[in-house]
Amino acid sequence: MTAHVVNPILNVSDFAASVRWFETLGWEKAWDWGDPPTFGGVRSGACEIFLCLDGQGGRGHGGVAATFGPDGDQTADRGAWMSIWVDDVDALYERCVASGIEVTWPPTDMPWGVREMHVRHPDGHVFRMSHGIHDDHEHPHPH
Known part of the structure; x- marks a missing residue:
C-alpha cells in the first residue's frame, strides 16, 4: 500500500467555533458539509484537517x-x-x-x-x- 494523503479527523463540540479557532492560527476553511455544517475541513498550504461535530474520535x-x-x-x-x-x-x-x-x-x-x-x-x-x-x-x- 502507498498512502497519498492523510487527513486527520478531529471530534469537535462546535464546528463553526473550531473553524474560527483554526483561522486564528492562519488556516482557512476548505469546505463544509450540511446545513448547518457538521463536517468539513480546514487547510494550510497542502495540509488539511477534517472536523466532525460530535463524532469520529x-x-x-x-x-x-x-x-x-x-x-x-x-x-x-x-x-x-x-x-x-x-x-x-x-x-x-x-x-x-x-x-x-x-x-x-x-x-x-x-x-x-x-x-x-x-x-x-x-x-x-x-x-x-x-x-x-x-x-x-x-x-x-x-x-
Missing part, C-alpha cells in the same frame, strides 16, 4: 496547564495529538499569545533537534508546532 480538555515539563501531563487530554511543521515557531507563538490561543508548552529547543511549542484546541486536541533548529527549519528524520 475522542475529545476532552484534560484540565492541566502544561502538556510537557515537570508540571505537565501529556496523557490528560482526550483529543488527538498532531505534530505540525511550520516555518517559524516563535512567530506563531507571538500570534497565539496575541490571539488568546492556549499555549501549553512555550517555544523550547528540544534535545531531538527541533524548536517546539504546543497549542491546545478547546476540545483537548494538542498540536506540537515545530521547526528544525537548523537554519533551514526542516524537520529531522524520525528518532
Whole structure:
C-alpha cells in the first residue's frame, strides 16, 4: 500500500467555533458539509484537517496547564495529538499569545533537534508546532 494523503479527523463540540479557532492560527476553511455544517475541513498550504461535530474520535480538555515539563501531563487530554511543521515557531507563538490561543508548552529547543511549542484546541486536541533548529527549519528524520 502507498498512502497519498492523510487527513486527520478531529471530534469537535462546535464546528463553526473550531473553524474560527483554526483561522486564528492562519488556516482557512476548505469546505463544509450540511446545513448547518457538521463536517468539513480546514487547510494550510497542502495540509488539511477534517472536523466532525460530535463524532469520529475522542475529545476532552484534560484540565492541566502544561502538556510537557515537570508540571505537565501529556496523557490528560482526550483529543488527538498532531505534530505540525511550520516555518517559524516563535512567530506563531507571538500570534497565539496575541490571539488568546492556549499555549501549553512555550517555544523550547528540544534535545531531538527541533524548536517546539504546543497549542491546545478547546476540545483537548494538542498540536506540537515545530521547526528544525537548523537554519533551514526542516524537520529531522524520525528518532
